[in-house]
Amino acid sequence: MAAVGTVVRSRPPWIMESGCAASGCAVTRCTSPTAVRAPTAVRAPTAVRFGPVSARGCAASGGAAGPGPYARRVRIDLHTHSTASDGTDTPAELVRQAKAAGLDVVALTDHDTAAGWAEAAAALPAGLTLVPGTEFSCAWFGPNGVRIGLHLLGYLYDPDDAELQAERRRLRESRRGRGQAIVNNLRADGIPVTWERVAELAGDGTVGRPHIGQALVEAGVVDSLDEAFADLLSSRSKYYVRKADMDVFVALRLINAAGGVTAFAHPLARRRGPVVGDEVIADMAAAGLDGIEVDHPDHSFADRAHISDVAANLGLIPLGSSDYHGRNKAVRLGACTTSPEAYADLLARNTASSPIVFTT
Numbered sequence: 001m002a003a004v005g006t007v008v009r010s011r012p013p014w015i016m017e018s019g020c021a022a023s024g025c026a027v028t029r030c031t032s033p034t035a036v037r038a039p040t041a042v043r044a045p046t047a048v049r050f051g052p053v054s055a056r057g058c059a060a061s062g063g064a065a066g067p068g069p070y071a072r073r074v075r076i077d078l079h080t081h082s083t084a085s086d087g088t089d090t091p092a093e094l095v096r097q098a099k100a101a102g103l104d105v106v107a108l109t110d111h112d113t114a115a116g117w118a119e120a121a122a123a124l125p126a127g128l129t130l131v132p133g134t135e136f137s138c139a140w141f142g143p144n145g146v147r148i149g150l151h152l153l154g155y156l157y158d159p160d161d162a163e164l165q166a167e168r169r170r171l172r173e174s175r176r177g178r179g180q181a182i183v184n185n186l187r188a189d190g191i192p193v194t195w196e197r198v199a200e201l202a203g204d205g206t207v208g209r210p211h212i213g214q215a216l217v218e219a220g221v222v223d224s225l226d227e228a229f230a231d232l233l234s235s236r237s238k239y240y241v242r243k244a245d246m247d248v249f250v251a252l253r254l255i256n257a258a259g260g261v262t263a264f265a266h267p268l269a270r271r272r273g274p275v276v277g278d279e280v281i282a283d284m285a286a287a288g289l290d291g292i293e294v295d296h297p298d299h300s301f302a303d304r305a306h307i308s309d310v311a312a313n314l315g316l317i318p319l320g321s322s323d324y325h326g327r328n329k330a331v332r333l334g335a336c337t338t339s340p341e342a343y344a345d346l347l348a349r350n351t352a353s354s355p356i357v358f359t360t
């Protein structure tokens with residue numbers, strides 16, 4: 001059975017499964033052996049000691065604890081999707097997969113919903129810590145009508161906060177109407193896809209373009225989701241319809257007010273559309289942004305180096321995450337990871353709840 005973190009509105013207790021307090025590697029291809037001694041019980045953040053982490057996010061050693069009989073690497077993935085939105089693993093399957101993939105900590109961050117949290121918590125395997133989160137659909141509104149869509153991760157916020165709950169509902173409802181509108185546009189050009197099938201594929205989850213992509217693959221229109229996103233479902237396609245977004249500064253305020261911590265997801269994922277400049281990231285930092293994804297599958301190594309510098313200059317916590325979507329994307333759980341030091345920094349911020357650990 002898993003214990004759901006209670007709403008305490010204070011510095012969270014440092015709760016982690018055995019052996020998680022040590023340096024890790026935030027660079028996907030890094031192979032430096034990060035070793036820790038396990039197990040370690042509940043620890044206070046101030047008691048945690050980490051080895052040096054280089055500017056590129058690679059730790060050379062495990063800090064105070066050297067390799068020993070329990071030595072192993074700590075792996076933290078703070079951005080994943082389940083069937084509560086556009087992933088293909090149910091929340092229960094996702095935590096089991098996370099355990100099988102050797103993760104110590106996984107965040108469930110479905111689009112515009114907290115619906116998967118309870119199922120993931122109930123199925124949490126021993127040795128895995130769950131960080132409940134949400135990936136919020138946001139936009140930055142600049143001068144002269146400029147609007148750039150972006151994604152903001154919110155972790156450990158109070159899911160019952162009424163204002164944020166209403167926003168999540170508004171965003172999800174908009175996604176349904178927008179999904180139908182994209183399907184109508186495709187159908188108007190004779191492309192054989194039905195809203196009924198898309199809705200069936202989405203089930204109770206937040207509707208996203210990957211569901212339409214699955215329907216297009218099933219109908220034989222394209223061979224893969226990548227092919228669908230490269231053309232028919234691209235944000236530059238004539239069939240594309242925008243979804244509703246929260247103003248990113250409103251989102252930062254609401255998530256913070258609900259006791260959450262925030263991170264800017266894949267800030268340089270240009271493949272998806274235009275991205276904001278560094279000055280906007282600075283404004284977001286000034287408005288309370290806590291962290292930023294440095295290591296993400298959609299970032300080149302030059303992007304990672306740049307965002308790493310931006311993060312250091314602005315005092316943002318550098319994160320690494322897979323953005324796993326199950327079979328909807330080729331990326332694996334833990335493909336990019338967050339260092340335990342960055343994770344500790346994130347948890348040291350005030351949060352409404354604590355990460356969830358398996359308890360007996």
Ligand code: AMP
Nearest residue numbers: 086111207208209210225226229328329
């Ligand atoms: P939406 O949120 O409906 O605008 O759809 C965007 C979602 O589709 C994001 O979660 C992306 O991670 C996902 N996505 C983008 N490109 C691809 C792709 N090539 N294959 C599968 N999913 C993708």
Ligand code: ZN
Nearest residue numbers: 081086111208
């Ligand atoms: Zn997605």
Ligand code: FE
Nearest residue numbers: 135151265266
């Ligand atoms: Fe995203």
Ligand code: FE
Nearest residue numbers: 079081135323
């Ligand atoms: Fe995502």
